[in-house]
Amino acid sequence: MSDPFEFRTAVAGRDDSNDAIVTAARQLSRSTVWTMAGKVPFGFTAHHPQGITRGHDDRLYLSTAEIIEATQRYDRPVDGYDRTPGRGVGHVFVTDAEGAALGHVTVGEGTVYHPGGIDFDGESLWVPTAEYRPDSRSIVYRVDPGTLAVTEAFRFEDHIGGIVRAARPACCTPSHGGRGVCSPSPPTGSSSTGPTTRVTSSTTRRV
Known part of the structure; x- marks a missing residue:
C-alpha cells in the first residue's frame, strides 16, 4: 500500500488524512473535554x-505497563534522578473491537520497562519504552504486527512518553510528563541500534 494511512480511512470510513490529524491535535489542551464513545472490557x-x-x-x-514495584521519590536528587527506578514489565497486547486476547509480547530491559504511546506506520509498530522517571533513557522498538517479533530500532537519552512515526525517517516524541517535544531520528535503512538526534533544551519545544 503506497500510502500507509490509506487503510485507516478505508477501515474506519472517515477522514484520517495527515492534515485532519494535525488540525485536531493542535486543538488539544490540558482542559480538553473528552467524551466516551463506548466501553469494551478486555479479555x-x-x-x-x-x-x-x-x-x-x-x-x-x-501498550501497557505492569508495575511490580512503584517508584519512590528521593529527598534530594541521586545521580541526577528525582526518584528510584521501580520495577516492572512492558507489554504489547493485540486485541479487537470486542476486547479479545489475540496476542502478546513483552518489551524493555532492566529498568527500562515503561512503554509509552505507540504508532503504526503501515509496516511496523513503533513502541517507545523508558525508565519510569523523567530525564532518564528510552529504547524504541519496532514490532512486526503479524509475528510480534521485536527489534530494537534505536536508543534515546531521555524518557520518551509517546511516538509518532513520520513518513520520512524521523519521529516526534513527547518527553516525561509532556515537558517537551523531541525529534529523534532512527537509523536510515536499518532497524538496528544506531545514532540518534538529541534535541537540547534550547531547541526542545516546552509545553
Whole structure:
C-alpha cells in the first residue's frame, strides 16, 4: 500500500488524512473535554494502558505497563534522578473491537520497562519504552504486527512518553510528563541500534 494511512480511512470510513490529524491535535489542551464513545472490557489483564493504535485487519495494539514495584521519590536528587527506578514489565497486547486476547509480547530491559504511546506506520509498530522517571533513557522498538517479533530500532537519552512515526525517517516524541517535544531520528535503512538526534533544551519545544 503506497500510502500507509490509506487503510485507516478505508477501515474506519472517515477522514484520517495527515492534515485532519494535525488540525485536531493542535486543538488539544490540558482542559480538553473528552467524551466516551463506548466501553469494551478486555479479555486479559491490561495493567496500566499507555497507548493504542489500529493495525491491518481492524486489529488494535495496546501498550501497557505492569508495575511490580512503584517508584519512590528521593529527598534530594541521586545521580541526577528525582526518584528510584521501580520495577516492572512492558507489554504489547493485540486485541479487537470486542476486547479479545489475540496476542502478546513483552518489551524493555532492566529498568527500562515503561512503554509509552505507540504508532503504526503501515509496516511496523513503533513502541517507545523508558525508565519510569523523567530525564532518564528510552529504547524504541519496532514490532512486526503479524509475528510480534521485536527489534530494537534505536536508543534515546531521555524518557520518551509517546511516538509518532513520520513518513520520512524521523519521529516526534513527547518527553516525561509532556515537558517537551523531541525529534529523534532512527537509523536510515536499518532497524538496528544506531545514532540518534538529541534535541537540547534550547531547541526542545516546552509545553
